[in-house]
Amino acid sequence: MSSMGWSFQAYLMNLILVSVFIIPHVLGCFNSVISFGDSLTDTGNLYNSSPNRSLHYFQPPYGETYFHHPTGRCSDGRLIIDFIAQFLGLPLVPPFLQSLNSTQPVQNFEAGVNFAVIGATGLDASFLATMEIHSPSTNNSLRIQLEWFKQMLPSLCNTSLDCKKFLSTSLILMGSIGCNDYNDGLLGGKSIELVRSYLPLVIEAIASTINELIELGAATILVPGNNPIGCLPSYLSKFESSDKSQYDASTGCLKWLNEFAQYHNEQLQIELSRIRRLHPQVTIVYADYYNALLQLYQSPRQFGFTGETSKACCGGGGPYNFNSSVQCGNAGATVCENPSQFINWDGMHCTEAAYRLMTKALLQGNYTFPRLASLCVSQM
Ligand SMILES: *[C@@H]1O[C@H](CO)[C@@H](O)[C@H](O)[C@H]1NC(C)=O
Ligand SMILES: *[C@@H]1O[C@H](CO)[C@@H](O)[C@H](O)[C@H]1NC(C)=O
Ligand SMILES: *[C@@H]1O[C@H](CO)[C@@H](O)[C@H](O)[C@H]1NC(C)=O
Numbered sequence: 001m002s003s004m005g006w007s008f009q010a011y012l013m014n015l016i017l018v019s020v021f022i023i024p025h026v027l028g029c030f031n032s033v034i035s036f037g038d039s040l041t042d043t044g045n046l047y048n049s050s051p052n053r054s055l056h057y058f059q060p061p062y063g064e065t066y067f068h069h070p071t072g073r074c075s076d077g078r079l080i081i082d083f084i085a086q087f088l089g090l091p092l093v094p095p096f097l098q099s100l101n102s103t104q105p106v107q108n109f110e111a112g113v114n115f116a117v118i119g120a121t122g123l124d125a126s127f128l129a130t131m132e133i134h135s136p137s138t139n140n141s142l143r144i145q146l147e148w149f150k151q152m153l154p155s156l157c158n159t160s161l162d163c164k165k166f167l168s169t170s171l172i173l174m175g176s177i178g179c180n181d182y183n184d185g186l187l188g189g190k191s192i193e194l195v196r197s198y199l200p201l202v203i204e205a206i207a208s209t210i211n212e213l214i215e216l217g218a219a220t221i222l223v224p225g226n227n228p229i230g231c232l233p234s235y236l237s238k239f240e241s242s243d244k245s246q247y248d249a250s251t252g253c254l255k256w257l258n259e260f261a262q263y264h265n266e267q268l269q270i271e272l273s274r275i276r277r278l279h280p281q282v283t284i285v286y287a288d289y290y291n292a293l294l295q296l297y298q299s300p301r302q303f304g305f306t307g308e309t310s311k312a313c314c315g316g317g318g319p320y321n322f323n324s325s326v327q328c329g330n331a332g333a334t335v336c337e338n339p340s341q342f343i344n345w346d347g348m349h350c351t352e353a354a355y356r357l358m359t360k361a362l363l364q365g366n367y368t369f370p371r372l373a374s375l376c377v378s379q380m
């Protein structure tokens, strides 16, 4: 592409981004968003299916910022998927399991459907259980989410051709997924060696799901990597160390955990390159959640995060405001006055303010590869 073409495109993108984050609903890039994943992406699946409505995620102050009540999202407000939907001019992506609640009207999934579930793993719960690793909140792994998708697809399209047509204008959000396979192991007391040993299987689970979706007609798939988990208050609290050399001096994050997340991301990208070579007609975009989030830890004040970056906004106290027995939403937890001054919401998940900035970084340019932004412009 000529440099002039590029800078015009960059100019267009800036125009679009400026307007998007002030006036949403301007860009008709995709007709729907179909997503899989975990608590970074769940917009209400666990909430609408859990027999236990007293889980801490479902209590105030969750949801206080945008929705003004808990919605089953693990944040004070919107998630990355919500900002992406708004950016694309689409409605917020409805949770699939809401349709199973017969007291509510049957959802229309033509503009999007979300299969992500809080706590979901890339590997099956039965497999993780052989290593005594258990998800505290769900057994609905990526494979089960894909089954749900295949079951509901006939409500959107009936012939293979129709389905390919429908999926070719859908943005598939493949994750984040896989993080809980590691969280459940590491936070559950398993060694990093054990967790590292099944990392290739996590990557394989993601890859095989992508391949199945491509068979069905998926044409654009956005695949996030893992976050810098060494920056999360839950991990900082669990693996607190008096050895200063374990911490990155500029961010306060635990280096060995961030290195592990980066290792996952490298392996994931190698696999994505392989899939791209096999399916050159499909656009597979890597979403660099790791660096999109890490940049906030590197220059917090520049982004308006005046609170302590190692502390959760909402939690049960202690040096990181995280206590696994007094979680955000539980009695005894406290919440900061202004969540937009904090990167982290509840020890594990980001605030809406951080998710908004991460989305901006992803859509604005160099935190997706290839750039999602240029893709949208070319489809206008
Ligand atoms: C179904 O939705 C209603 C209204 O939102 C809610 O009160 C009820 O608990 C839901 N049922 C289940 C099984 O989630
Ligand atoms: C529901 O969740 C709460 C909070 O995690 C827990 O204390 C309670 O035992 C759970 N109830 C059931 C029936 O699982
Ligand atoms: C997951 O499945 C196991 C085995 O069937 C069961 O004991 C456990 O309660 C399930 N966990 C959740 C969160 O549903």
Ligand SMILES: *[C@@H]1O[C@H](CO)[C@@H](O)[C@H](O)[C@H]1NC(C)=O
Residues within 6 Å of the ligand: 154, 155, 156, 157, 158
């Ligand atoms: C596909 O066929 C089923 C059964 O005939 C019908 O219920 C459904 O509405 C159809 N879906 C579409 C998108 O036409």
Ligand SMILES: *[C@@H]1O[C@H](CO)[C@@H](O)[C@H](O)[C@H]1NC(C)=O
Residues within 6 Å of the ligand: 316, 317, 318, 323, 324, 325, 326, 332
């Ligand atoms: C976490 O909270 C419990 C219950 O209030 C308390 O007993 C415990 O000391 C706290 N743990 C830490 C590390 O602060």
Ligand SMILES: *[C@@H]1O[C@H](CO)[C@@H](O)[C@H](O)[C@H]1NC(C)=O
Residues within 6 Å of the ligand: 366
């Ligand atoms: C991404 O953008 C940032 C800020 O605009 C810049 O500092 C950085 O060098 C860019 N990275 C790449 C790989 O282009």
